[in-house]
Amino acid sequence: MPPQGSCTVIVGCQWGDEGKGKIVDVLAEDVDIVARYQGGANAGHTVHVGEDEFILHQIPSGVLHAGKRCLLGNGVVLDIRQFFDEYDALLDRGIDLDGRVGVSRRAQLLLPYHRLLDKAVESAAATKIGTTGRGIGPAYEDKAGRRGLRVADLGNPERLHKRIAAAQERVTRRLEQLGSGATGALDVAMEEALSLGERLLSIATDTGQEITAALKAGKRVLLEGAQGTALDLDHGTYPFVTSSNTTAASAATGTGIGPTSIDAVVGVVKAYTTRVGEGPLPTAFEPEMDEHVRALGGEFGATTGRPRRCGWFDSVLARHAAQVNGLTGIAVTKLDVLDTLSTLEIATAYRMPDGSITEDFPADTWSLSGVEPIYETLPGWEAPTGDVRRLEDLPANARGYLDRIEELSGAPVQWVSVGTKRRQIIPVG
């Protein structure tokens, strides 16, 4: 259990889909507030409670624990329509949300035209990113371009409509330029989204103030990241990244607290590697193994349903993640997926296209496509781990594998997840 008055960041250390939703859900039991700090409906956090499966795109995974306060910080690009669809679906499934969900007044609004632009830009682009099509890039472009609309703007209809009219004009021109005629349903979609403005304002808050006051009062807070370190706008495989800073420092700016309020940063790593969308994956499996592990791990995108590419654990990336996030601990997920493999590989370094060897994650993404990982082979454990609840009860080879992940990453393993259920978790130390 985290100490009183503490603030922990949960961050993905690979290309997203590490199982952050499950880890946040497990840790949320012992905290008072869970807050999302960046991203939008591109995220898909899958959580299993009993026999029920929940896929959350914008509302923090802590929402499935009764009584916890769940916040969306200013760093989020909030898709109003999608947000209330998700909110209402939770209500329909009997989740009591009364007074439990708050949205930053400073959060950017992701509006229907952002989705249209995302799809049009992607289909016209020479270098495709393989986005989720949820409008994320265009919404963050508007934010950085100081053209965006924020939750607080919903309170001033006159100003709002002026700015929206300007945006629609701009967007229509851009869509025409891109050869996309998809503006037909735009007015209806905008009206639908904006009709929810009052409802959104009724749950608007100042997330920075709320979290700071909660910490002062001795409460525990989790800050939940979306996507992963390799998708970070600065530290990831640019340009094959998302349009926000996914890494831990962004948890402070994305919620409105100071960096000194953060006490711990837990990095979530899958026991192997996966990636959706375009861009290099240095430790990618050969096709047969790729299909095998995808089937074992159910590796299909929670937001788009796309098959994820799979590969061996990459400690070069894990070390990079430990450094840029300042990890104080690691949660290893999906260890059970590897139960049947007779041997395992871990990448410890890369042979670069020029023949040199590096243990550092290269800044030049294009060279990353041509690297050859240098692997260390470890014996598999070939035994089921799904029912194990204590580290000492894991097969020796599974413990050996975790030890190696810890040594190579440079951060201690604190949790090991061995299945989708809440109870399938091993606390370490």
Ligand code: IMP
């Ligand atoms: P965008 O965030 O929709 O702009 O997509 C940019 C890249 O990030 C694409 O490669 C997406 O597949 C990837 N991506 C975005 N969100 C997630 C996520 O939650 N999990 C995994 N990949 C993601």
